[in-house]
Amino acid sequence: MDLKSNHSSPVLAETSPINKSRLGLRANSVPCSAPSAPFSSGLYLIVPRKKNGILEDVRSPAWLDAMKLSSPSAKLMANDVDNDVVASEADVAYQTWMLKYPSALLSFGQFANYAKGKRIVLFLDYDGTLSPIVEDPDHAFMSETMREAVKKAAECFPTAIISGRSRDKVFEFVGLPELYYAGSHGMDIMGPVKSSSNDHTNSIRSTDKQGKEVNLFQPASGFLTMIGKVFASLVEATKDIEGVMVENNKFCVSVHYRNVDEKNWKDVAARVSGILKEYPQLRLTHGRKVLEVRPVIDWDKGKAVMFLLESLGLSKCEDVLPIYIGDDRTDEDAFKVLREGNRGCGILVSSIPKESSAYYSLRDPSEVKEFLNSLVIWKKSSALRYTIERRI
Numbered sequence: 478m479d480l481k482s483n484h485s486s487p488v489l490a491e492t493s494p495i496n497k498s499r500l501g502l503r504a505n506s507v508p509c510s511a512p513s514a515p516f517s518s519g520l521y522l523i524v525p526r527k528k529n530g531i532l533e534d535v536r537s538p539a540w541l542d543a544m545k546l547s548s549p550s551a552k553l554m555a556n557d558v559d560n561d562v563v564a565s566e567a568d569v570a571y572q573t574w575m576l577k578y579p580s581a582l583l584s585f586g587q588f589a590n591y592a593k594g595k596r597i598v599l600f601l602d603y604d605g606t607l608s609p610i611v612e613d614p615d616h617a618f619m620s621e622t623m624r625e626a627v628k629k630a631a632e633c634f635p636t637a638i639i640s641g642r643s644r645d646k647v648f649e650f651v652g653l654p655e656l657y658y659a660g661s662h663g664m665d666i667m668g669p670v671k672s673s674s675n676d677h678t679n680s681i682r683s684t685d686k687q688g689k690e691v692n693l694f695q696p697a698s699g700f701l702t703m704i705g706k707v708f709a710s711l712v713e714a715t716k717d718i719e720g721v722m723v724e725n726n727k728f729c730v731s732v733h734y735r736n737v738d739e740k741n742w743k744d745v746a747a748r749v750s751g752i753l754k755e756y757p758q759l760r761l762t763h764g765r766k767v768l769e770v771r772p773v774i775d776w777d778k779g780k781a782v783m784f785l786l787e788s789l790g791l792s793k794c795e796d797v798l799p800i801y802i803g804d805d806r807t808d809e810d811a812f813k814v815l816r817e818g819n820r821g822c823g824i825l826v827s828s829i830p831k832e833s834s835a836y837y838s839l840r841d842p843s844e845v846k847e848f849l850n851s852l853v854i855w856k857k858s859s860a861l862r863y864t865i866e867r868r869i
């Protein structure tokens with residue numbers, strides 16, 4: 478795959494196929510799919526969106542509904558526990574949902590069968606996937622045991638973090654230099670210097686904090702000044718609404734309303750939308766109790782996954798199995814890219830039923846950790862079995 482880009486609209490284009498025999502690859506490919514079962518659409522979390530993902534009209538009730546539904550609140554979950562009937566109904570709904578999105582842990586055997594003989598590449602979202610969702614975005618630390626699990630996984634498989642945060646911030650949280658990092662929803666990628674991707678526009682050779690040579694790809698670099706300005710305007714416009722937090726994620730801005738009184742949510746949305754009227758080159762999307770302002774470019778986490786696979790020289794290999802684990806709406810772009818052509822496998826982290834392009838599910842970050850640990854054990858035992866079989 479060739480990746481051509483300019484600062485306003487990166488475009489993906491196909492080029493000549495990689496010589497498989499040179500790479501020593503097997504010709505056959507086992508598609509990654511999971512069983513599908515009849516599923517009631519009434520169980521999905523429906524968040525109204527336009528086709529392009531932009532929520533435009535803040536006067537529409539859809540805005541407020543989307544804001545309410547954008548993340549399961551702790552209050553709601555505690556109430557469920559207090560109320561046995563509601564809790565069991567929620568449980569039944571979740572179990573039913575799992576027929577369509579089987580647990581990657583409970584279906585680990587089936588997953589391992591798909592993965593047999595394949596080279597796994599791991600893509601991990603950060604917030605809500607490696608760290609639990611907390612009220613203060615600056616305190617979304619991952620546990621030491623999670624860090625250890627990610628570190629061990631990265632010893633077995635190429636591993637990248639793909640986050641909405643700025644790349645520096647997510648690196649600060651994860652703190653593992655052996656990983657690749659993509660911040661700002663994939664618009665700021667620090668990846669390996671391996672392939673033709675180094676020649677792309679907006680792609681420059683650089684060195685990481687350890688002095689290692691890396692490839693820095695920033696398809697939205699032309700937006701840096703604008704993002705700085707819109708960040709300052711958003712801080713100013715929302716400063717009198719208690720609980721609002723505006724976060725500068727370098728190539729995008731997050732306006733958090735998690736700690737804002739619900740009666741003021743509409744006001745937050747109206748003010749953000751008001752500022753954005755002055756910036757037609759920016760768009761608004763919705764995350765977990767957060768409004769995200771980002772450049773209108775054809776780039777997302779899915780494109781970042783493909784870019785990293787290409788940089789690793791693995792985008793055309795049939796024996797490669799990319800796995801993406803994420804919890805957020807923005808992760809759906811990556812799930813879709815992997816689902817297309819059975820490229821790989823998405824795992825949605827969610828404690829409530831949600832429509833997704835992922836194949837599997839995990840309930841929360843603690844299950845993500847368990848899954849990563851299982852992957853490592855499986856990989857090591859397969860390697861051992863292979864060595865023994867060769868000796869016999």
Ligand SMILES: O=P(O)(O)OC[C@H]1O[C@H](O[C@H]2O[C@H](CO)[C@@H](O)[C@H](O)[C@H]2O)[C@H](O)[C@@H](O)[C@@H]1O
Nearest residue numbers: 603604610611612614617640641731735765767
């Ligand atoms: O792509 P991600 O790594 O999942 O980042 C998405 C956003 O995550 C952060 O916000 C979310 O997590 C916070 C901490 O748990 C929580 O307080 C907030 O309500 C969530 O939306 C981050 O602060 C954002 O900048 C990211 O865009």
